[in-house]
Amino acid sequence: MNRIVGLLIVIVSLAYTIGALKWSLWTEGNPGPGLFPVIIGIIALIAGVMCIVEGVIPVNGKQTLIQGLKWSAFLVALTVLVVFLMEFLGIAIGSGLAFAAVLTAGGYRRKFLLILIPIITTVSIYLVFGWWLHLPYVWIQ
Amino acid sequence: MGNDVSFFSNVLYMASNVQMIIAVLLGALGGVFVGFLPAFGSPTAVALLLPLTFLMPTDVSMVMLAGIYFGANFGGAIPAILVNTPGTPPAFITAIDGYPLAVKGKAKEALFVSNFSSFVGCILGAVMFYFLANVVGKAALAFGPAETFALMVLGLACVAGLSKGSIWRSIIALAFGVAITTIGIDPLTTVPRYTFGKIGLYSGIPFVPAMIGLFGISEAILLLQKGKMFEGDKVEEEKALNTKANGPTLLERAKMLPTNIISSIVGFVVGSIPGAGATVAGMMSWNLARQRSKTPEKFGKGAIEGVAASESANNAASAGALVPMLSLGIPGSSTTAVMLAALMMHDILPGPLLIVEQPGLISYLTASYIIGGLAAFIVFQLSIPLFEKLMYIAKPIIAGLVFVLAVSGTYFLRNSLTDIYIVALFGIIGYLMKHFDFPVAPTVLGLVLGGGLESNLRLALKIGGVGELFTPIASFCLLLALIMLVLPTIRSRRTRNEESQVM
Structure with missing residues (x-):
């Protein structure tokens, strides 16, 4: 290696x-x-x-690399999904859903926060970028 | 505002004006918060909060801008220390020692030293800005392409100090960053390079999304990976982070002052040279602090002086970058470029005539920078307990937050969907680099300086051939760069020899 x-x-x-x-x-x-x-x-x-x-390249565990690459693939798939969702639902809802996906995949189990955090994310992004700064693709197109 | 009112009168006027106090505190709060977000950084913070200043009279808006500017600079260090994800490019040098300190349970100490050092750097930078605006502006004019190239080489050579094991790994990471900047249309001959016929690559790889990916997304991958695989390690690490240590004592703060002062001076001088910027200033000061230290081996593993040197230098550099921006109309950094636009929107036209025609403006701006720095210090200090709580947030939440901020922040920078994919791509590259123990920081520095390095080299060669690269100032910088490259190698070999003798 x-x-x-x-x-x-x-x-x-x-x-x-x-x-x-x-x-x-x-x-x-x-x-x-x-x-x-x-x-x-x-x-x-x-x-x-x-x-x-x-011979100065230390090599960490092969198992760790495979696990890391799996997470990389997950985040790439999530990026593609967010870009896709942006066109219809806007980045605020897309980001909220992406946040929920990361929490679920990451093994986060506190149901109340699992619902609350994505909602806060969606509302915050909408308020700052959509309502205040009037940027495009923030809300449902 | 344009009258030649004394600097102290301006400070007193601002400190006694309620409207200005509210504006500067709000600006600092917004700046610290946006600077604190890993995906944003100070140029974005200033740009995002700029519309707020248009609602106010020019004199109030200048004070608020100063609060935003320094608030964002201060805030960039927070995620660098807490989650090893710099909010601003120069803060990655703070992360080198700040993050190991946080892991050791000294997050509060690191945050306090970062804030105090930022404040010292900001105040000293503002004072030097006031006294040296004319002189440094003229000196910066004397820097031709050869000198600027040599200074950038010196900045890159400082990266050698980052190499924990071998200098070659650092050089590979650095070359990778510089190589990325060669993608796109060559600015001098308009020849497309490494574009493979793709029009989308003609404008090159944007630096900000690449940096966000390298630092932010790669960290999110590592956080998710650790959360899933090393439950035992996670608990142990969180125990270490859970230490309720006090901040440094008065004596410890006093001991830090020489580092703060030296780093502020270095930072200010380097920051005043267009293109060199706060990142180079921070790196040089960090290296200088390490050379001066009695325990240089602690640097990179959690030396508090490393945090002090980096923060004082990058905040003084931010003040220094305002000198060529105001006196020459040349922004020294991307943040000052946004500041330049902000001033022009308020009918202030920076350039050589500004200092001659409106000498009072310099004193007014200096006063606003001091007030802005003070406001950022107060806001940062009051927010430390809040930021410290970030440590106890579950890793998937931080990973999710970093991902969402990286994606949305990147998109809103240029409204570009391609930039989002660049973030993801560089996130994986960053993860692989970290996995194989290649330092990410030299790549980022290469990305920042690569374009300027090439254009200045080619301009210098065009002006006077190879001989042009050896003007007295350029030769001095290149010699210093060589020393910076050779010194760590000799040191590491000596350490290895000593270790083998002990064994």
Whole structure:
């Protein structure tokens, strides 16, 4: 795992640097658009190689990573849902529902607060952004 | 307001005017609260609360703006200390020591030191602003692209101090942040870079959603993961946070003053250079405090001087950033850019003529910054018990709050749905970085400084070739950067050698 992460960094840095070479580094006495990315790419490449050599990438538990990635997937799905809901219900209700989803998925079991917190969130977002600042997509379209 | 009334008369006038006191307290309250929210930050706080100031006379609105400005700066440190999610970009340096202190049960101490240091930085910054507005403004004019580039390199080199183990990990994180800024249309040649033909990427990756994702969403993922998996750890951690420790004693506060004063001076000078900003100022001061400390090994693990240095510097830098904004019309930070717009809406046109034509305005604004800082200090101090209760909120509630604020705050910044997806994407990147022990802070600094770093480098090379990069000021900054990079490496090797000898 340690070497795989180091190798991935080297591959990405290499791809980034090679990608920058298609733009000129120096044209008509002026630095071109490729110069800066090439410098950054080379620095990242050296640092990536040094990471592999020194073996300095500590690896935490595989189980933890899988659990974290599951939560990442959950939040991405929730983001897509919020964006979808925004178009019809507005961000105030969308956010309230998203809050309820996070609480439920996170194992929160106090029913009264489980209902109250999303409602407060919805009302607060509506009052600040919709009623006060008149921003779009806050309430039901 | 434009008359040359003395600074003290202005302070007395404001302190005795009920309307102004209410306005500044309201501004500070709004500023601290919005700055406290992880997804917002001071530019958003000032922008969001700006409409309030239009309802008032110009002199009252200036005082209220000052309250909002410093309130937001003060408030950014609260989530940084309590949940390791900075409310403002410079507050991520406060989180380096503030969060470990909170975990050790010293949240109250960290919050008090943060507030007191912010206040000292704000007051000293305002005083320096008053005396040095003309001088520093002219000095900042002397900084060409080469000097600005070198100063930014110095700021980035300071990141080496963040590296707990290896400097290479820090450099990779930094390079990643800088590389992100190269996505989009090249501003000098209009060549699209790393856009893969997607028009949506032509304008580049916006910094704020990326930062919110890296800090906020990744923290939400970790909170949910810990809540689910480590019930035992959770209880233990909450016990540690539950300590009702008192704030620092008078003697401890007095011991902190030299750090506060030095950091305020560094912060003010760096903050007055456009583009350098409070983040670089905070990082430099944090590193300086660590170099001066008798126990540098405590930095990054919960050194109270680290919190003091960061907060004094970033608040003094906020005052310093007002110097080029007022004297040159060049905003030194995104918050001062919003402040510039606010002043112009009140028919005050910042620029070199302003100081010459309206010398009284500087004294009035200085007085308002002092009153604003005092109001922010009072509001922050009175709110500490409330913020401390945040510690006892269940992790899913904090995770949900961070998610909702990140999504809604990001959306309302530019009314862009794409920005919401950027938040989610960078949230996962931030989580992976944290999982594999890559520091997130250098990435954020790279994101902040990357654009300016490239444009200043290319401008300097265009003006005078490679030789242009070695003007006396630029050489000094680059040399200092090299020292900053090499020093932690030597130190860590020496520590490792000592440890191996002991074993």
